[in-house]
Amino acid sequence: MSKRNLKPGAMIYPLPVAIISCGRSADEYNLFTTSWMGTLSSDPPTCYISIKPNRHSHQIIKESMEFVINLTTVQLLNELDFCGMNSGSSINKFEDTCLTYEFGKVVCAPTIVESPVNIECSVKSIMNFGSHDMFIAEIVNVKIREDLIDANSNRVMLDKLQLLAFSYGNYHALGEVVGKYGMSSKNRTIVNNY
Numbered sequence: 001m002s003k004r005n006l007k008p009g010a011m012i013y014p015l016p017v018a019i020i021s022c023g024r025s026a027d028e029y030n031l032f033t034t035s036w037m038g039t040l041s042s043d044p045p046t047c048y049i050s051i052k053p054n055r056h057s058h059q060i061i062k063e064s065m066e067f068v069i070n071l072t073t074v075q076l077l078n079e080l081d082f083c084g085m086n087s088g089s090s091i092n093k094f095e096d097t098c099l100t101y102e103f104g105k106v107v108c109a110p111t112i113v114e115s116p117v118n119i120e121c122s123v124k125s126i127m128n129f130g131s132h133d134m135f136i137a138e139i140v141n142v143k144i145r146e147d148l149i150d151a152n153s154n155r156v157m158l159d160k161l162q163l164l165a166f167s168y169g170n171y172h173a174l175g176e177v178v179g180k181y182g183m184s185s186k187n188r189t190i191v192n193n194y
């Protein structure tokens, strides 16, 4: 099959998609959806989110230097889309969705109660890359629902959730496991670990 060359564009899919919560007090708390995010380092655990400067959340996070990544399941799909379609400059997204908050353990930003995993982040630097600013942050705490931790092995079982992914305009719910990390190296020593 022949291939066609397209104009260069942001074409890395699938992407994770999650709701970010931010703000230092109830009158400032805000939620927004992000898919331009990822892991930068495991030690110290470091991640990034990329935010357009015109987002209401951009200013809040620039001032507070904190945010929370709330992993999102198919049960929260409508809320996730809503938080990505409406700006906190004109509405209160906690009031206009069924989402509720509690306090982060380490950061002042709120965490979403209905999200199974809350990743608390402290911003270390902000870099501009044209249309978006990249907020590089250290992960300072991870809150996870008790039932997602195996009582015997202490292993985190994220595969019990239908987490969401975003691919070229569509939301997907993760479901089918098609392989395990290291499956190609059954009888060989794995040299490339996480």
Ligand SMILES: Cc1cc2nc3c(=O)[nH]c(=O)nc-3n(C[C@H](O)[C@H](O)[C@H](O)COP(=O)(O)O)c2cc1C
Pocket: 017, 030, 031, 032, 033, 034, 035, 036, 037, 050, 051, 052, 054, 055, 056, 057, 058, 080, 081, 083, 084, 085, 086, 087, 088, 089, 166
């Ligand atoms: C699926 C999805 C992914 C998005 N990803 C990003 C992103 O990575 N960065 C960004 O700046 N905006 C992103 N947006 C747009 C913002 O979520 C949207 O502009 C939102 O209304 C901003 O809210 P705020 O003004 O209250 O901060 C995304 C929206 C959707 C629906």
